[in-house]
Structures are given as C-alpha cells and as structure tokens.
Amino acid sequence: MSRISTFRRGGVHPLDRKELSKDSPIEKLPLPGELLLSMSQHLGAPATPLKKKGDSVRRGELVGEASSFISANVHSPVDGTVSDVRKVRLANGAVADCLVIKVDEKQDDGMFDAVYDYSSLSAEDLLASVKEMGIVGMGGATFPAHVKFSIPKGKKVDALVVNGVECEPYLTSDYRTMLERTDKVLEGIMIISRIVSPEKIMIGVEMNKMDAIRVLEERISALHYPIEVVALKVKYPQGDEKQLLKATIGREVPSGKLPLDIGAVVANISTCYAVYEAIVHHKPLIERVVSVTGESVNEPKNVIAPIGAKASDLYAFSGGLKDDINKLISGGPMMGFAFALEDTPITKGTGGLLALPVMITKDTMPCVSCGKCVEHCPMGLMPNKMFRNIKYGNYQAAMDYGLMDCKECGCCAFSCPSHIPLVQGFKLGKKLGRKAK
C-alpha cells in the first residue's frame, strides 16, 4: 500500500453493511426456466433484436445488435427458444423490448473453456473484440466499454484507473471478484492497458476492503505487473469516476467533460473481468456477479447470474425474503432503483439486488437552510437553491446553479435533516429543464 488518499469536497459516510454478504463466496445461480433479456442493457441506443418469436438461440449467440456508436451488442446467456418478444419494465423504470427466452433443459456448458492466445493481436483487434462481446461499464452506468476505450487520435492516456471502490453500502460483488478472481482481473487490466496504452495503471480500493488490497498487491508483485494499488479512505461517493480520479490522480474532470479529457480512462473491476473473459475465452458478457443482500434477505449471497435472470429467482436462491420487506432495490441503497415487480430482470449493470425493511420513517419538513446539502455535495453545488428553483418552475435558474453537474449521488438527500426528496427533484428538474430548452 503505497499511499492513502481520498477526494476532498463533500461526501457522506452511510453505514456500509457489507458484512451481510462479505464472506459469502461467489455461487452460481441454478439455471432458471425463463430469462427476460432486455435489448436495452446499457446507456445509449437500445440494441436491435435479431431474433423473432419461435427462433432458437445458442449460448453466446448474438441476439441484439448495437444500433449506433453508443450502443452495445446483446448475447444470449443460454441455449433456448425465444417464446415471445415483449415490452418489459426494467428496474430503472424504463420500458424496453425484451426477448423472453425459454431455457433448454440441456445446456452446452463447456463452451467457453478454451483459452485463446491474444499476444499477437493489435490494440484495434482487441478493441473490436471488446465491442463484439457487448461489454459495458459494469459499475452501474453501463456506458459501452468500446466507446470508453476508443482513444481519439492525438489524445494521450496518462492513467488507467481501475475502480475497485464499490462505495455503495451493502454491495460486495466487486469485492468478491477481486478476492476470488484476482489473477483474471489483473490480466483483464493488462489487456485494457494494451488497448489504451496508459503511462501508469492504478487500482483504487477503499480501506474497508483491506484483504482485497493485500491480495491484489501480493499478486501484482508476483506477476510483475506495473500496477499501483491506491488505498482510499472510506467515503461515499468515491466510486464515482470523477471523485475516484480526484482521489487517485488528483485531477478534476471539467464540468460537462469526460475523464478522457484529462487523460484518464476508468474501468470497473467487473468490467476488467469481463474483458478478460471476452479476450481469453471469447466469451461475451452474458453473466455477472450480483450481490443479493439486505436485512430482509434470509441468506445474503454473491451470485453469478445470467443477464436477464429474474430478481425473484435470485431472491429465492438466497433463501427468500423476510416478512419485514419494504423495498426491493436494484443496485445500491444510495443510487439504486426501487422496483415493485419481483420478476424484473437483471441487466449488465446490476451489481446488487437488495431487499430492505423500512429504513426511513420521517416525513418531509420545511427546508431550514442548515447547509448540510451544500456541505456534503461532492460536486460543490447548492442543492437547496436548485431544489427551490425547480419547485417553482425556474429550471433555467436551477441549471445556472449547476443542475446538469449533479449526478444524483444522493449525498444531499441522505444528509438532509428535513428529509426533502432532493434527488427526486433534480431528476425531474433535469427532464423538464431539457424540455423547456
């Protein structure tokens, strides 16, 4: 551990509750009978479905094709038949075209065991494979990975920063991946570094995961990789790429710009693992590790589940839900989406499925200008002023206060003593503000 750092402005310290699922090794979900494979697995345009009702699909077969540059391929996670193509509401509230895949009894399991040599491939070939395999950023924003790794001519990458922060409470899927798949993750990182050719490589890990830091450092020195592990003080939202870059390389991403503009590429731990599988085993992104946890889950677990598996199957595999269940959440408790239907499918960005009892009992009270939201906003905004302007319909004024820089991390609403639904206001304000323009 060479140094300890963190970002400076704002941030909060929610109870991390990672102990619930921290010590459960990754387990494989028994194949469910039916998958709901959304064509909208990622940020950007949905993929175009290539299959119709009645078609049979093979495991790893391309079933949805990227429809534009910012879009990603979708592959079938199983052998089966498309029993229907219909609209399904995803956890984030969006309605997307879904292939309903009936899973065959007999599956070809050994399919992706072969190891391919990639040492002769050029950076362009590797990037093409990443695109082909439908890899997206798996930290939650699901930005197509090939877009992130395409370095425009003339730009230089100073640093590849791997995001092992997992700052959301409860979630442990990246943590388990770092512990159990260390070598593969590291190899994935080295593959990405061949694509983007950075000057240095760093992995940022928060200090509530000391054993992950230790394992990573051991393996890095054994394998002689030029990777630095940066230990980070625990603070939410350090896993956001802007805060992570501030903490690791000390630069701020300018408002409205991308990490690439300050010479940095950020990749999530699970993304690195997916890149490893895609390049070494030619395996598309068809499954991921999901933490099924929360106080209302009987046996919190980390589960490998095929993309498109229904939440109900994962909850059932984790011992079912307790009676005090109040909320089902896809993602973490700070930024995740609450959903109502238990057969909502998981997508490539689902790092966790939570089931929580009642966590917030207070009602909203008037704003008392305490300044907690301003104090805790990691982006240096004034949420109180933005919210007031949105409330009275002054979307332009709210945008002048920096509404579009808000990333809905929830620090303001978390710390607001009057329990004002600030994030809800900002989501609404952004939408209406764009419309008004």
Add this chain to the structure above:
Amino acid sequence: MKSVSVSPHVHSPLSTDKAMLYVAIALLPSAIWGVAAFGLRALLVLLVSVASSVIVEYIFSRISKEDTIRDFSAVVTGLLIGMNMSPSIPLYIPVLASVFAIVVVKWTFGGLGCNWMNPALAGRVFVFFSFSSAMSSFVTPRFLQSSVDALSSATILSSIKTAVSAGASGSNAEILSSASMAMSTFASDIENSTGISGYIVDAFIGNKAGCIGEVSALLLLVGGIFLIAKRIITWHIPVIYLGSFAVLSWIFGGLPRGVGLFGGEVILPLLSGGLFLGAFFMATDWVTSPTSRKGQVIYAVGCGFFTFLIRYFASLPEGVSIAILLMNIVTPTIDRYIRPKKFGYVKPEKKKKEEKA
C-alpha cells in the same frame, strides 16, 4: 408491503426535530446554572417564555393546519428568549417577546425555515428597545451576595462602558474594582495564587450579573461542543465569530480609553455579556446563517465586527444580539453571491455553455 421511491433509500440519523431537541439539551446546563445563580424567579421566567412561545406556535399551527409543534423549534425559541432575559424582568415582557418572535418574525414570513431573522433575537431586541430600563437592570447572582436580598447590579460590560465614557483609564480589572464590583471568594483565591484576574475567573464560571442564560461561559462552551460533536453545527461560525471579535478588540479595543492600537484586553470582553450564547447558539441558527462554508466565514467575521463596533464605539454596552441580527439580514445576499466552487469548474467552459444557451 412493498414501496417504491426515488433513491437514496437510506438516510443519516439526523433530522430537524432531533436537531432542535439537541439544541434545547445543549442549552440546559447554562439554563440550570442561571436558575441556581438567580433563584426560582429565573426558572419562572424561563417557563413563562417557553410556554408562551409554544402556545403561540400551537395556535398558529392550528390556523395554518400545518403540524409544526412537533419540530421543537418553538421550544428552542422560547428557551432562548428566556435565557436572554434578566432574572428580575416583569413576566409580561418575555411573553411579549415570544409573541413577537413567533407571530411577527416567524409566521408572517411562512413559519419554520422562512424567517429571515433569528426569532428569539428579534423578540429580545424588540422588547429591549421597548422596555429598555427593565431589560437592563440586573441582579447579583447568589454566589456573590453578601446579604440574603437580591441586590441590583450592573453587568461587567455596562460598568466598564460607564466608566470609560466618563473618562476612566486603566485595565478592566482596575475599573471594575474601583466600581466596587463583587468578586467570589473562589475567584479571589485564584487571583491571589495564579495572578489571573478574579473577574475573568468569575465571568468564565458564571458568577456575574447578566441575563439568565448568558452568565456561564463555561457551560455554554460545554453545550456548544456538544452541538459540534453531534454535528448540528460546525466549529466555523462560533470560532471565527469569537476569533474576529478577539482580534479586533486586541487591535482597536484600547482606543476609547486612550491606550492606542494593539492594547485592547481580550479575555474579559470575550467571556462577558452574551457573546458565548450568541456565538454558539444564535449566530449558528440554521435558518438565518449562510449555507456555504465561505459564506459562513464572511457572516461570522461580520458578526464579530459589529459586536466589536457596538461594544466599543456605540452607546450600548452590549452588541451581540444586534450584530447577529444585522448579519441575519445580510445572509440571503451572502447566499446569493457567495457560492462554493463547483467541482471541475473552468471559466472558459462556462462561456461556451452560455453561448449554447
């Protein structure tokens, strides 16, 4: 029963009503000391203030059909008004102050969170200018009395002010002893053994004439540290307020008595009057202080400056409440123009954006 709502789905344990309760708890040590020092009459004043402000708040919450009585803000307002009263005050004065605070300052502007002045301070200043003589006659605390009867007494600040404007010179301690200000035996013991002025010791512990809640700097400090530890307030406003006042007093405080620059006394002025009560409990009022850190610094320096100005160069002996009220009025302006630096803010970047819009 499952529910769906927007993130975040967890919340910090702090809430507004809890914070108000903590403020009331933090005020209690000093209030209890006031009752101990000035007797049951002080307790009566406190009870009347709290009861009247809670009753008025209740009436208005019924009229507006908002449930505001549970947020404890009326209790805090009432308690602060009571603690800002002389123990010998006629009881209708705190009642009037409470009514003014809750009705005029708070509810006419829309209730909790909408007032632009600290209600308790505004109430106090209202009755101060309406009933100046009753508001500025104080009694000697129990531990300084030689006889059983409550003696009327001037405060440290007013006796210094009177002496200085009459042309007296010399240190505060000399002025006070020539005005035959009483000193506790404990404090004079300390003065004899360590050389620290007994008046400072008395002012720190709370053996001085003054309002019920403002006399014990020690217990106010304890309450303030409790609030900082509970993260209700941050250290910035109180420390910068006290600090800027101390620096200004040191530099310019000697001028009225002809000592020149850098000759003012610091410690006794800091500990006397309502400065600690103001710095920890009134200037830090959530509603009427700026929200950004930079704004809070400006606000606190302004409070220190006006307190200094009124105490040394105006006709009033004490200026804490008026200084804070003045800065309360400036707060919306501070909040409008002093904004935190945005993450990743670059100037040319902003110009481009404006062009687009």
